[in-house]
Amino acid sequence: MELYQLGYFIEIARQRSFTRAAGRLNMAQPALSQQMKNLEAELGTPLFHRGRKEVQLTAAGKAFLPRAEALLIQAEAARAIVSDVAHLRGGKLSIAAIPSVNACLLTEVIHRFNEQHHQVTLQLIEDSSERVADCVESGLADIGFLQLPASKSAFKTQLLITEPFVLLIGKSHALAGQKSVLLQQLSAESFIFYNGRARDTALECCRKAGFEPHIVCESGELGTVRALVAAGLGLAIVPRLAAGSLPASIRTVAIREPKMQRQIAAVWQKGSALSPAAAALLELATDLLSQGSCTHDA
Incomplete structure (x- = not known):
């Protein structure tokens, strides 16, 4: 059963005539009649009483009509939804x-x-x-x-993007005025670690620099990491994206060696x-x- 066949059936039911329906549908009447015969064969029952002057629905046709109309409405709604999603008008x-x-x-x-x-x-x-x-x-x-x-x-x-890691330091820290540092200079410092893969990168680089970092706190919340740095609890090694829009209480210092990026x-x-x-x-x-x-x- 095809949707276009349902449309043909509905138009014939409305016009009560194959001739008038064919004219409304801009198709030849024999072709329309054949499509209805195909539909009736698929459904296994006649849908029309074909009179000389007018076409009437059979009992099966009357039962089928509202369902055919509902199917076409649903199909049109589905097309509209797909079109909206495709053209960013919804979804x-x-x-x-x-x-x-x-x-x-x-x-x-x-x-x-x-x-x-x-x-x-x-x-x-x-x-x-x-x-x-x-x-x-x-x-x-x-x-x-x-x-x-x-x-x-x-x-x-x-x-x-490929971005470097940077150091977040409270503005009162002795290194806050530096433009860059070597990671090995920080071996005696306390750290706040930013959880996730950024943490793994920072930990690996500290170990490559020759020390095991003293981690006083870890958090997956960027706001928490920044607040703890601002409070002077420790330093944080974070990706540069995480160092945007910092408060005045925090300074950013570049890390020269080892090269840290993600x-x-x-x-x-x-x-x-x-x-x-x-x-x-x-x-x-x-x-x-x-x-x-x-x-x-x-």
Whole structure:
């Protein structure tokens, strides 16, 4: 049973005539009659009493008419929904991102996206790179923003930025006036570690510099890390994205050696094309990064 056959059937029922229905449908009457014979054969029963002057519905035809009308209404509604999603006039976009990307990059990206496509509903999931990957792989998120590496077998990836790590220091600290430091200079300092893959990178680099860092606190909340640094509890080694829009109580100091950096990428399910909404969001993120809006030291 085809949708166009339902449309033909409904028009014949309305016009009570194959001739008038064929004229309204801009098709030859024999072709219309054949389509109805095919439909009746598929349903296994006649739908029309074919009189000389007028066509009447059989009992089966009368029962079928409201259901045929409902099916066409549902089909049209489905087409409209698909069209809205394809043209960003509706639908939902679920985004998963690590906190630093969300705090700096995605806040502005989402603002711009909402201005351009306000009819698309956005859902944001903020978590670690591992959890972001899980959300995308499971389909809970349409697109994710995480720190590489990501599984090549599970995802398509687009590299967005390679960024260095920097040191956050309270303004009263002795090193606050320095432009850069060697990591080995910090062996006697206390640290607040920012959880996730950023933590693993910082810990590995401290060990390469010859010391085991004295960690006084760990947190996955960027605001908490900053507040503890500002309070003088310790220093924090964070990606540069996490050092944007700092309060006056915190200074940023570059780390000369060892070289510390990470790669941020957008990921989506391998074998699947990005939805129009996700593609539009990714394009906005790429444009924002190309303008250098989130790649400067705070």
